[in-house]
Amino acid sequence: MFGARSRGHDRKKRIWTSADVEDGEALTFVALESVTQRALEWLEDRECSPDLRRVLKGSRDSMLKKGKALSSGKGQSSMAWELMTNIRIFARMTPTGKVSVVESLMSQGLICAMVGDGGNDSGALRAAHVGMALSSATAATVVAPFTTNRGSVAPIADICREGRGALATSFAGYKFCVHYGLLNSSYKFVNYYYGTSQTMAANYFQDIGGFLSLSYAMTLAKPAPTLVGDRPTSSLFSVYTMASVLGMWFINIFCLQAVFVTVTSHEDYVRFPVHLVLITQWWKLSRNWENTCVFFVYSFQFFWSAVIFSFGHLFRLAWYQNAILFAFVSAAFGALSTMLLGSANGLTRVFHLALEPEDEHEPWTPTNPCPAMPYSLRLKVFATIVACMITSGVWEKVIVQGNIGAWVRNRCRRMSKHITVRL
Numbered sequence: 001m002f003g004a005r006s007r008g009h010d011r012k013k014r015i016w017t018s019a020d021v022e023d024g025e026a027l028t029f030v031a032l033e034s035v036t037q038r039a040l041e042w043l044e045d046r047e048c049s050p051d052l053r054r055v056l057k058g059s060r061d062s063m064l065k066k067g068k069a070l071s072s073g074k075g076q077s078s079m080a081w082e083l084m085t086n087i088r089i090f091a092r093m094t095p096t097g098k099v100s101v102v103e104s105l106m107s108q109g110l111i112c113a114m115v116g117d118g119g120n121d122s123g124a125l126r127a128a129h130v131g132m133a134l135s136s137a138t139a140a141t142v143v144a145p146f147t148t149n150r151g152s153v154a155p156i157a158d159i160c161r162e163g164r165g166a167l168a169t170s171f172a173g174y175k176f177c178v179h180y181g182l183l184n185s186s187y188k189f190v191n192y193y194y195g196t197s198q199t200m201a202a203n204y205f206q207d208i209g210g211f212l213s214l215s216y217a218m219t220l221a222k223p224a225p226t227l228v229g230d231r232p233t234s235s236l237f238s239v240y241t242m243a244s245v246l247g248m249w250f251i252n253i254f255c256l257q258a259v260f261v262t263v264t265s266h267e268d269y270v271r272f273p274v275h276l277v278l279i280t281q282w283w284k285l286s287r288n289w290e291n292t293c294v295f296f297v298y299s300f301q302f303f304w305s306a307v308i309f310s311f312g313h314l315f316r317l318a319w320y321q322n323a324i325l326f327a328f329v330s331a332a333f334g335a336l337s338t339m340l341l342g343s344a345n346g347l348t349r350v351f352h353l354a355l356e357p358e359d360e361h362e363p364w365t366p367t368n369p370c371p372a373m374p375y376s377l378r379l380k381v382f383a384t385i386v387a388c389m390i391t392s393g394v395w396e397k398v399i400v401q402g403n404i405g406a407w408v409r410n411r412c413r414r415m416s417k418h419i420t421v422r423l
Contacts (some may be wrong), residue, residue, distance in 0.1 A: 034089035043080035165223025195274025217325035255388035276363035
């Protein structure tokens, strides 16, 4: 049912030999490549000594591509459990035996998929992380979450491709929401510091026209056409996820600081006289240079973050291939650029932007007017925002998703509880 070879017989086959003394009889065990149901049952009935476990653990670790195998560590374990990751072929297996093999592989931290075309595969299809039935006319389709009419295991690659794309899209939405909260809280702090407030129209534009529409559009990203050897992160607090969110947040905060230094140092700048406004009269707090800067910087950065987190990389198509997202972002950037660099109009007055002199609405009066932001200053603000967008794009594409990020991810995955078998 299974064979044994000595250590010196064939090193290329990764076969090891160890003597386990039981009842005075020396038994030789090796890393098997194929077993039958009877052979597996024989191995399950044999306990593995600690010394032999260390030998087999070295064999198992060398056969794994990433990470290190989970070992029983202490106590007794069966020979079947210790040799499970070394066996490549399980022949003449009963339905119960198939379930036992799947559960044994999963118990070692492996992500296990099962493909079957008959009712005798139903138990293993149900037990595995991913089960796919090869025919829609069998009982296996009742328990298998995926079914294909193709008589091939090739569709399992499509499942992985779609699943990785969906996971990457879910994490993109998660990062977008987290960054939205961080960015929103930062700009609220700036508003409180200067005693200003955005108009309700600005809040509707950013929250309804921005957050809700972009959150929906980002979910429409399609998976990449090919399956790559890498896999997306599955940790909400991994180095990859946190570096992507916090890195862009820090870049945006630095951009805001640069914009306010440029604006407040201008010779025509007049700080908003918040002390002249009653605390209950919040609608009078929006016509000023401070609010104008916050509106444009926050809106540009917010819409751009949806683009940043939708970079295709390996698992999804590029963001510009998402027609809905591309349309929303293009329309928003066009409107914001026109308002910032154009002349005052009805739309800028809806948002209470300081693009024209103001002396009619309190607290501004003819004796204490609010000057219009000059075009040259607005052009500097626009250039700073564009530089910020380029910097954040380089950070995400070159650093986080580039070679540096790949090196960090590989280092972190070696500490993961999940491992991948080299095929």
